[in-house]
Amino acid sequence: MEYIDKTILREEGEAIIKSFLNQVKEQDPYPQDLYDVFKSDRGGQSQKDLIEILLEEQNNHCCYCMRRLTVNNKITLEHLILRSITQQEEFNKYIKEERHTVLNDNVCLTEVNKVYQAEPPYPHVVAYQNLVASCDGKIITGAPAISCCNLRRGFEYIEPIVLYATIKNEVVYAFNGEVRWKEDKEYEKEEQLTMNILGLNDSILRMVRHIWSYINRCGLVKGDIDRDRGKLYGMLDEVSNEDFDLLLSFQSNDTYWNLLVDYDYFSTITYHSDN
Numbered sequence: 001m002e003y004i005d006k007t008i009l010r011e012e013g014e015a016i017i018k019s020f021l022n023q024v025k026e027q028d029p030y031p032q033d034l035y036d037v038f039k040s041d042r043g044g045q046s047q048k049d050l051i052e053i054l055l056e057e058q059n060n061h062c063c064y065c066m067r068r069l070t071v072n073n074k075i076t077l078e079h080l081i082l083r084s085i086t087q088q089e090e091f092n093k094y095i096k097e098e099r100h101t102v103l104n105d106n107v108c109l110t111e112v113n114k115v116y117q118a119e120p121p122y123p124h125v126v127a128y129q130n131l132v133a134s135c136d137g138k139i140i141t142g143a144p145a146i147s148c149c150n151l152r153r154g155f156e157y158i159e160p161i162v163l164y165a166t167i168k169n170e171v172v173y174a175f176n177g178e179v180r181w182k183e184d185k186e187y188e189k190e191e192q193l194t195m196n197i198l199g200l201n202d203s204i205l206r207m208v209r210h211i212w213s214y215i216n217r218c219g220l221v222k223g224d225i226d227r228d229r230g231k232l233y234g235m236l237d238e239v240s241n242e243d244f245d246l247l248l249s250f251q252s253n254d255t256y257w258n259l260l261v262d263y264d265y266f267s268t269i270t271y272h273s274d275n
């Protein structure tokens with residue numbers, strides 16, 4: 001996982017939101033469905049322009065699973081502070097003094113700030129600082145199931161981890177592809193762990209990272225495996241019986257192989273022997 005620095009393209013990002021809010025300012029207070037109005041603004045162009053900026057600042061990766069995103073992929077907008085929130089008390093959970101982020105100074109609860117203002121804080125349902133680009137959660141393209149990231153999270157609370165400057169070192173990937181956030185408490189149930197709320201320990205995603213970790217540990221590069229996918233048989237003693245068929249899918253099925261390539265971010269990271 002990578003820290004998303006919202007200061008570099010701030011001017012460009014805020015300009016889109018500012019111009020949108022400026023257009024709706026005659027409606028005082030703001031329309032109830034402010035985010036929906038934003039999505040359809042200028043025939044969807046405002047949203048497209050914003051996504052382009054988000055992709056640039058995220059180096060074309062999904063904010064959570066690190067899949068490679070292109071403007072043609074199904075991209076969804078993730079609200080770090082859930083857009084469903086209407087109560088200040090709920091909003092405040094995202095604004096921590098000990099974890100100061102761009103949200104603290106630039107974003108406010110939409111419900112309490114319903115009239116136009118030219119400067120931040122902007123209403124959280126459309127604030128540039130509160131929006132990041134996510135994949136659509138369909139790991140195998142075209143599959144009906146949503147397995148990870150923004151849409152998998154739904155309306156669950158998680159901390160705005162991608163805005164934490166040290167997140168890269170706090171999220172740990174094991175040799176077997178499992179991922180864990182160091183700050184999650186050990187007593188928490190599996191389904192309460194941040195990485196699990198995001199679906200990042202889904203078996204296919206885990207296998208993708210396991211394969212990349214194996215390639216790294218063997219001193220191979222993708223080209224070696226491209227020429228001879230049979231090299232992945234070397235992983236067999238690391239793979240459980242349940243995962244055996246899944247590994248075979250990566251060897252024999254181009255859809256899975258292309259997925260591995262979409263996640264080449266994981267060819268560059270450090271893995272840990274245990275989790």
Ligand SMILES: [Zn+2]
Pocket residue numbers: 062063064065066067134135136137148149150
């Ligand atoms: Zn994703």
